[in-house]
Amino acid sequence: MLPTVLLVDDSxxxxxxxxxxxxxxxxxxxxxxxxxxxxxxxxSPPDVIVLDVAMPGMDGxxxxxxxxxxxxxxxxxxxMLTAMEDEAAEQRGLELGAIDFLTKPVSAPRLKARLSNxxxxxxxxxxxxxxxxxxxxxxxxxxxxxxxxxxxxNCIKEEERxxxxxxxxxxxxxxxTGIKSYLSVAAQSGKGGEMIQPDPHLLEACALADSAMDTxxxxxxxxxxxxxxxxxxxxxxxxxxxxxxxxxxxCCEVTIDAACTEVALGPQCSIALFRIVQESxxxxxxxxxxxHAALRARIEACELVIELQDDGCGIDTGRARSPNSWGLxxxxxxxxxxxxxxxxxxxxxxxxxxxxxxxxxxxxx
Numbered sequence: 001m002l003p004t005v006l007l008v009d010d011s012x013x014x015x016x017x018x019x020x021x022x023x024x025x026x027x028x029x030x031x032x033x034x035x036x037x038x039x040x041x042x043x044s045p046p047d048v049i050v051l052d053v054a055m056p057g058m059d060g061x062x063x064x065x066x067x068x069x070x071x072x073x074x075x076x077x078x079x080m081l082t083a084m085e086d087e088a089a090e091q092r093g094l095e096l097g098a099i100d101f102l103t104k105p106v107s108a109p110r111l112k113a114r115l116s117n118x119x120x121x122x123x124x125x126x127x128x129x130x131x132x133x134x135x136x137x138x139x140x141x142x143x144x145x146x147x148x149x150x151x152x153x154n155c156i157k158e159e160e161r162x163x164x165x166x167x168x169x170x171x172x173x174x175x176x177t178g179i180k181s182y183l184s185v186a187a188q189s190g191k192g193g194e195m196i197q198p199d200p201h202l203l204e205a206c207a208l209a210d211s212a213m214d215t216x217x218x219x220x221x222x223x224x225x226x227x228x229x230x231x232x233x234x235x236x237x238x239x240x241x242x243x244x245x246x247x248x249x250x251c252c253e254v255t256i257d258a259a260c261t262e263v264a265l266g267p268q269c270s271i272a273l274f275r276i277v278q279e280s281x282x283x284x285x286x287x288x289x290x291x292h293a294a295l296r297a298r299i300e301a302c303e304l305v306i307e308l309q310d311d312g313c314g315i316d317t318g319r320a321r322s323p324n325s326w327g328l329x330x331x332x333x334x335x336x337x338x339x340x341x342x343x344x345x346x347x348x349x350x351x352x353x354x355x356x357x358x359x360x361x362x363x364x365x
Contacts, residue, residue, distance in 0.1 A: 002027045003119045004046040008037040008063065010055040018050065021108045034058030038066055041073045047119050053082040053089060061096060068097035075125065077118040081106065151337045158271055165223040173216055180209040233270040234261055234297065237277060241295060248285045250293055257298040272334040273306060273356065279327055280308050280354045288312025288352060306356040315346030
């Protein structure tokens with residue numbers, strides 16, 4: 001298939017001359033003015049354009065500017081022709097996007113050689129663009145597949161956590177409750193029902209049983225807090241903030257705007273947001289050296305916004321972007337799967353801000 005050349009010149013004689021020179025090696029299209037050239041170029045972009053500079057009405061520079069401003073014709077190589085050797089005119093054409101500049105009268109061998117070179121380069125560039133587009137599409141599809149797989153694995157993990165938490169509650173929790181009951185009776189009873197001084201070892205065993213039951217409750221809550229399933233995300237976040245403050249001494253202020261409480265979040269969105277906040281607060285406790293954290297939820301411009309700020313040392317920007325920061329990567333993947341955006345910003349000595357933005361239409365998933 002012959003390459004296509006669009007010849008643009010207000011002189012019919014010049015067009016005829018150029019067309020006869022190129023007709024054996026190119027499919028030739030002709031235009032005697034700028035508007036006609038633009039129409040032909042946009043409708044069916046040629047492989048190369050030979051464009052006269054001096055034309056009445058719309059000159060070659062104006063045509064070139066329009067060609068380079070249109071996505072359909074931006075990559076088409078343009079050779080400009082002029083009857084004058086003018087360095088300033090050539091510079092202007094090159095600045096506007098022309099790839100070559102020839103002076104009339106141009107010899108046939110020179111014109112053919114220039115056109116051939118630019119067509120080869122243009123076709124190589126088009127092939128590269130297509131390959132790049134195909135690669136981007138494949139990467140996009142692969143990323144979507146991996147994101148779906150990660151989301152599926154998270155769902156399986158959450159279901160397994162729920163199952164384990166239920167079994168611990170029903171089995172181990174029941175056993176510990178029974179043990180505590182027997183120990184309490186043994187500690188308070190003597191022979192024939194006579195009350196005696198409790199054995200210190202039995203009292204200590206009761207205390208250990210109480211501690212074990214508290215540990216079981218904490219493990220169950222870490223695996224799958226029942227408050228999340230029973231009362232929803234907002235109550236769960238308030239509860240978790242209290243747990244962090246109770247067990248780690250970090251002052252955790254939780255503020256939920258009234259508008260948020262009216263949003264019926266889907267279960268997948270709820271657990272994802274809860275896990276992100278949980279991971280963020282865990283990072284604050286372990287790494288930030290903070291004394292205060294503020295968690296706020298609000299509605300902004302059809303988006304659900306959850307923001308966590310602490311007064312710690314401030315996360316290092318390089319660490320936040322590191323490919324080995326698996327916790328942050330997991331948080332980001334959870335948000336992106338639901339169509340949201342996660343931003344982590346740190347200021348040395350002034351703390352870290354974790355910002356989640358979720359489109360409202362995605363919160364029902």
